[in-house]
Amino acid sequence: MIVKPKPVAKATPKALYQRIRSDLEAKITSGDWPPGHRVPFEHELMETYSCSRMTVNKVISALAEAGLVVRRRRAGSFVSRPRVQSAILQIPDLKGEVEKRGERYEYRLLDLRKRLASARDRTRLGVATGSQILAVCCLHEAQGQPFAVEDRLINLEAVPDALREDFSKTPPNTWLVGHVPWTEAEHRITACNADKALAKELRIDEGAACLVIERRTWRNGEPITAVRISHPGHLYDLIARFTPIG
Known part of the structure; x- marks a missing residue:
């Protein structure tokens, strides 16, 4: 009997969003990305995680709302400095x-x-x-x-x-x-x-x-x-x- 491998389930948008956010938060809170460090541009994150611009934008918006990054028009997003x-x-x-x-x-x-x-x-x-x-x-x-x-x-x-x-x-x-x-x-x-x-x-x-x-x-x-x-x-x-x- 031939056993066919089960297809690998694709990550749901919610799971992918959580993974990307966790990855970026870990880089910030660990100090790998110090204050002032530029977060990769949206198109770079889209390529890294094979995801949509909507997902990436949602992640960056959540990090900005949490005070971890600052978004600057035309310049990108940067790790926040401590208040x-x-x-x-x-x-x-x-x-x-x-x-x-x-x-x-x-x-x-x-x-x-x-x-x-x-x-x-x-x-x-x-x-x-x-x-x-x-x-x-x-x-x-x-x-x-x-x-x-x-x-x-x-x-x-x-x-x-x-x-x-x-x-x-x-x-x-x-x-x-x-x-x-x-x-x-x-x-x-x-x-x-x-x-x-x-x-x-x-x-x-x-x-x-x-x-x-x-x-x-x-x-x-x-x-x-x-x-x-x-x-x-x-x-x-x-x-x-x-x-x-x-």
């Missing part, structure tokens, strides 16, 4: 936060100008007409990738030493945290869609979601600084731990 967590009621040192998680910190001054406060500056900083301010814009990076754009105004009447500091080398955030005392601070947390200029500096798609932290500080009622820090939405968390009152 930085910061306490809402603290004033963080961005340089220290990046280095604390073992990543290489880099900084670049984009623009620095001493000027008379404009009407918009006066609204942001709360200074009088004719006040001298220092406007500083800079970029913070983690492992060679943009982490935040800092747009800051400093009241020179309150902090005249800011004129003598070399902000091409020292981040204003780091210098202020370490050298300028304050007695009151206000945080405002919002979200925005990156405009063309911000998207270019953060290397994200125009219209991508960003987390925005606006902060003002005072010393005995005198304005010190006002800053707007914009992060790519997938890189930063704000946390608060508290207990019931009363």
